[in-house]
Amino acid sequence: MSITDDFDVAPPSSLQLGLRRAGPALAYAAYAAVAAAVITGVIPPKAAFLALSGTAALGILAIAIGFRRHYVWAHTNCNELDEREQKARARAYEASYGIIIAAGFLFFAPPLLVEEINRLPAHAEILKSAIFGFMLLASTLPTAILAWRDRAAAMGGVGRTGRVSRRTLIFWSICGTLGLGVGFLIGYLA
């Protein structure tokens, strides 16, 4: 059942819905393919950081730009949304929260299974793949879930006039600056 099934709106066609759902899935699949190439050694370790961070950044940009309406929906101020949109967004965030906790647990728990836990840097490619995958997931999951479940996209609405909230812009600016800083620091130390 869709999150917006209980509202009286015209559903999009199967093709529209399928294309919309394929977008985020493609971004995640592309990242998974690059991560697999890094882990298996097809991409050399020296290029791993660039390949992983580049694919994750492109994935975030592709979803944020390609699904701008849903991205704005996921991040705009509450008072710019009507009751239906607020409800749909709340459900998307609840679902995303559950997924992100599970992903976080899957990320932090496996090192406990490693016999010699202090030799974790030996598995740096796997861990870096997991970090950038987590970043991609955390930044885009509510948008992807809204795009996946929204049955009312044909109606337009949110995202046409709404703007991303200032708080979101500040948050992502800080994240971006920190990310760049860490990247430069790692590059400098290497």
Place this chain on the structure above:
Amino acid sequence: MTSTLTRPAPSRLPRRTRRLIISGIVLLAAASLVTVAVMPEDSFGGSLAKLVTAIGTVAGFTLVMTRSASWFLGNAPDSELDERERAIRDRAYFKAYGVFAGLAIVCAFYMLDLGPDLGLWTPEGHSQWWAIVWAFVMLGLGLPAGFVAWDLPDPVTDFDA
């Protein structure tokens, strides 16, 4: 399937007290992680400090979250909540998502890249990794209820009515 969820009595604590309790639990959890990181594995004092801070964190979490309306509001299905409660819960999930995801990304970067490269502390051995994993599990489970407790307005008494 019938629901066995029972609504607890509404919180009688004023918002200020609730915020103090939440801040105390967060500080205790941070202290717990610091003791795990700083105290040597084989010292009696270290083990005692770890035990006390861990028990304090878990007991505080259990008391405040599971026996109060905050936990209920943070986790009950929509049908059990009224419009005002749903609005508070929705805002709590919105904030919790940002905090949890941001913190997980920062910690992951620190532990796997920044910490080792700069020679700073990173978790060693199974006990320290377990402490990190448990901290994240508790944070993940308790964060929405914590934000609900933080945001819930002061209770209305008979004198206010």
